Amino acid sequence: MDYAERYREIIPEFDRFQEIQSCPLAATARINELKIDRSRLLERLRVGGISFEQLGWYSHGIRLSSEKPGKLLDYMLGFIHIQEEVSMVPPLILGPLPGERVLDLCASPGGKTTQISQMMKNQGLVVANEPSLSRISALRSNCERLGALNVVITRYDGRQFPEIDVDRVLVDAPCSSEGRARRDPGIWSRCSPKRSQDLAALQTGLLKRAVKLAKPGGVIVYSTCTYAPEENELVVQSVLDSARLEQVALPGLKECPGLTEWQGRILSDELKLCARYYPHQNDTGGFFVARLIKE
Amino acid sequence: MVDPSDIFELWRARFGLPDGVFSGYRFFRRAQSIWVLRDEKLPRISYETLGLRMMSLKDRPWKPTTCALQVFGKYATRNTVHLDSVQASRFLAGESQHLPCDCEPGYVVVFYSGEVLGCGLYSHGKLISQLPKERRMASCEDGDGDT
Ligand SMILES: C[S@@+](CC[C@H](N)C(=O)[O-])C[C@H]1O[C@@H](n2cnc3c(N)ncnc32)[C@H](O)[C@@H]1O
Numbered sequence: 001m002d003y004a005e006r007y008r009e010i011i012p013e014f015d016r017f018q019e020i021q022s023c024p025l026a027a028t029a030r031i032n033e034l035k036i037d038r039s040r041l042l043e044r045l046r047v048g049g050i051s052f053e054q055l056g057w058y059s060h061g062i063r064l065s066s067e068k069p070g071k072l073l074d075y076m077l078g079f080i081h082i083q084e085e086v087s088m089v090p091p092l093i094l095g096p097l098p099g100e101r102v103l104d105l106c107a108s109p110g111g112k113t114t115q116i117s118q119m120m121k122n123q124g125l126v127v128a129n130e131p132s133l134s135r136i137s138a139l140r141s142n143c144e145r146l147g148a149l150n151v152v153i154t155r156y157d158g159r160q161f162p163e164i165d166v167d168r169v170l171v172d173a174p175c176s177s178e179g180r181a182r183r184d185p186g187i188w189s190r191c192s193p194k195r196s197q198d199l200a201a202l203q204t205g206l207l208k209r210a211v212k213l214a215k216p217g218g219v220i221v222y223s224t225c226t227y228a229p230e231e232n233e234l235v236v237q238s239v240l241d242s243a244r245l246e247q248v249a250l251p252g253l254k255e256c257p258g259l260t261e262w263q264g265r266i267l268s269d270e271l272k273l274c275a276r277y278y279p280h281q282n283d284t285g286g287f288f289v290a291r292l293i294k295e
Numbered sequence: 296m297v298d299p300s301d302i303f304e305l306w307r308a309r310f311g312l313p314d315g316v317f318s319g320y321r322f323f324r325r326a327q328s329i330w331v332l333r334d335e336k337l338p339r340i341s342y343e344t345l346g347l348r349m350m351s352l353k354d355r356p357w358k359p360t361t362c363a364l365q366v367f368g369k370y371a372t373r374n375t376v377h378l379d380s381v382q383a384s385r386f387l388a389g390e391s392q393h394l395p396c397d398c399e400p401g402y403v404v405v406f407y408s409g410e411v412l413g414c415g416l417y418s419h420g421k422l423i424s425q426l427p428k429e430r431r432m433a434s435c436e437d438g439d440g441d442t
Contacts, residue, residue, distance in 0.1 A: 071432065076432055077410055077411075140344055144348065147366045149366070153342065164340060
């Protein structure tokens with residue numbers, strides 16, 4: 001936890017941020033409209049006596065009081081997917097449309113892949129890429145349980161993903177996962193500047209490839225579940241010669257602007273258009289999201 | 296690629312699916328399985344999977360997957376079984392049970408309270424759950440909670 005001290009200057013109400021690290025997160029789920037209408041699912045939960053609350057900012061998100069929502073019949077039937085609340089943000093910022101071709105460069109276990117598939121109403125094509133064979137099985141099983149019929153799975157190193165035409169690319173990059181600490185407090189002890197530097201090299205490679213693959217005017221969303229500026233703003237800054245940023249914001253969810261300065265280094269002013277989601281501001285996990293338009 | 300009308304004919308013959316249920320999809324055969332995918336132009340790269348694995352041709356008769364029945368099984372008009380809640384729990388736990396019904400022997404679409412639970416095998420008056428292990432809901436096993 002001491003490692004978080006490096007963020008004292010950048011995270012507002014830092015003491016509250018520290019406090020909430022030890023509060024467990026409520027289970028949240030996304031209603032899967034690939035298989036069931038939202039209203040019918042809500043009715044099923046009510047009739048089944050399963051207590052839930054709808055998320056204020058996203059019509060398809062619910063908070064469940066169940067300890068093990070993965071054991072609900074609705075989960076087995078693929079009517080809901082267990083997904084952390086702020087992890088539902090990046091697909092909404094990507095904004096895929098039915099009939100488009102979308103690349104999800106770092107896809108497993110597929111929470112965002114299937115949300116994209118749902119936003120596309122099972123039409124068009126989602127190319128879900130995941131290099132790790134063992135993680136592909138979770139991705140596949142989620143796509144099948146949720147009834148995604150417009151998803152193909154590829155297995156490339158995202159930095160070398162072959163040249164294809166795509167309308168939108170999501171880079172939900174591997175990261176130091178500090179934003180998951182409320183689920184797994186051990187995370188802080190695995191973090192170090194060195195680890196973030198190493199990840200940043202990979203993340204930069206992935207984002208550069210994504211920008212290369214998008215068509216001119218195409219949308220690229222870069223997201224992580226970490227606070228480390230090395231893995232966020234500094235990565236995004238590296239592609240600002242070939243893409244421009246757009247504002248990330250969702251009504252009902254509080255975000256902080258991206259950093260324009262870190263450890264004495266002045267960064268591009270444009271980076272304030274990125275969004276930082278902090279756990280104590282919405283009672284969620286932590287996330288970073290940037291939306292880029294290829295020039 | 297596989298001729299969609301061949302696939303449709305198999306499903307129509309066994310489950311009485313109405314015309315048009317498979318329109319807008321294409322089918323691929325890989326090894327002994329058929330996969331279903333939205334009919335879209337595919338970039339020429341290499342793939343691990345294409346859409347959803349819908350049936351296995353490994354044995355006779357061909358076998359539908361639970362995930363495909365959860366999508367297309369709701370249109371079935373033949374060889375369907377409707378369970379009550381006790382029977383459904385047994386089925387979900389992966390068990391077999393005696394069940395009088397008027398299905399033909401072979402694979403059936405198993406329903407509970409209007410929803411398709413998945414694939415069962417009906418044989419000698421018994422319904423044998425075909426739910427894959429990771430989809431079963433044994434009473435006190437861990438659910439998974441990926442993000
Ligand atoms: C944060 S997770 C993705 C979570 C996923 N988007 C979701 O919402 O369920 C990052 C993923 O990137 C994968 N990954 C690691 N190295 C990669 C690379 N070189 N190219 C593409 N993906 C990679 C990891 O295996 C991991 O599954």
